[in-house]
Amino acid sequence: MQTISTLLCVAGTVLAYALVRSLYLRYKHPLINIVAGSAAIIIAVLLLCDIPYVTYEPARQVMTLLIGPATVALALPLYRYRHLLLRAALPILASVCTGAFAAMLSAGALSRWGGLPQDVVISIMPKGVSIPFAVEVASLYGGIPSLTAAFVVATGTLGSLFGLWGLNMIRIKDPFARGLTMGTISHAQGTAVALQEGEEQGAMGGLAMILAGIITAALAPVAVWIVLRLPLLP
Numbered sequence: 001m002q003t004i005s006t007l008l009c010v011a012g013t014v015l016a017y018a019l020v021r022s023l024y025l026r027y028k029h030p031l032i033n034i035v036a037g038s039a040a041i042i043i044a045v046l047l048l049c050d051i052p053y054v055t056y057e058p059a060r061q062v063m064t065l066l067i068g069p070a071t072v073a074l075a076l077p078l079y080r081y082r083h084l085l086l087r088a089a090l091p092i093l094a095s096v097c098t099g100a101f102a103a104m105l106s107a108g109a110l111s112r113w114g115g116l117p118q119d120v121v122i123s124i125m126p127k128g129v130s131i132p133f134a135v136e137v138a139s140l141y142g143g144i145p146s147l148t149a150a151f152v153v154a155t156g157t158l159g160s161l162f163g164l165w166g167l168n169m170i171r172i173k174d175p176f177a178r179g180l181t182m183g184t185i186s187h188a189q190g191t192a193v194a195l196q197e198g199e200e201q202g203a204m205g206g207l208a209m210i211l212a213g214i215i216t217a218a219l220a221p222v223a224v225w226i227v228l229r230l231p232l233l234p
Contacts, residue, residue: 009059016041024196033161034196035189077195077203084176084200085207092180092207099184100212101219103128108227118228119144125223126216127151130187133213137220152187159186160193179204184212 020037046056078085085092104125111121123143126134131152138148163182172178175198182190183205191209195202 005055006058006062009056010062012045013038013042013059013063016045021196031161031165033157033193035160035192036157077199078206081200081203085203088176092204093211095180096184096208096211097215097219099181099208100128100215101223103185104216104220104223105226108223109230112227112230112232115232118142120147121227122224123147124151125227126220127155128185128187129213129216130209133217137217141220141224156186156189160189163190164193164197175200176204180208183208187212 016038017034020032020034020041023037024032024034042056045051046053107127108121108125111124116124119142122141123138123145124147125143126137126148128134129137129152131149134148134152135145137143139145159182163186164178167178167181172181178197179191179194179201182194182201184190186193187209191202191205194205
């Protein structure tokens with residue numbers, strides 16, 4: 001019985017994904033977000049059918065196992081665009097480094113000036129990178145890992161919803177720049193959205209996601225030191 005319910009939940013999730021993806025491919029509207037839309041459908045079905053989350057949990061675990069292979073698969077577009085990566089290595093490194101560091105500083109400064117406790121401030125700072133990087137950084141400097149994970153998911157969802165729309169608003173059309181931006185600000189979810197636009201955007205997004213995680217971990221001591229010494233607003 002458990003196996004049947006797990007298979008049905010997996011099938012329902014795939015169906016929700018396929019539905020939202022087909023809508024996105026048809027209308028190409030930035031607010032048709034595949035991740036957020038699929039999650040909304042699944043949550044609605046669970047609530048309407050009065051299905052407890054514990055019933056869905058085994059299916060989530062099965063699908064979570066596929067995250068690793070999916071991430072490794074990003075190496076394929078990276079390999080195809082290796083000539084571009086080698087030619088623009090310095091601009092890529094400089095832009096991702098600046099973006100990742102600015103994301104930590106801005107998040108930390110706004111949280112501190114908003115009067116949030118120190119552990120919450122630190123938990124928010126690494127929100128722009130994937131969960132394994134973010135949780136480790138937050139743990140090292142006194143943050144709350146579970147809270148950090150929640151902020152990472154929220155950042156990825158918002159970035160994937162509004163990132164491309166924002167780039168359109170400021171008329172950034174270059175696929176190279178769009179992919180780097182999405183991977184830097186909203187990790188895997190942003191990269192997935194960038195990949196929907198094109199292979200080059202996906203390749204740049206995957207590279208930026210990896211670099212942003214490494215850079216965040218490396219520069220976190222400096223960012224935390226700066227933020228915790230900012231004067232509090234009266």
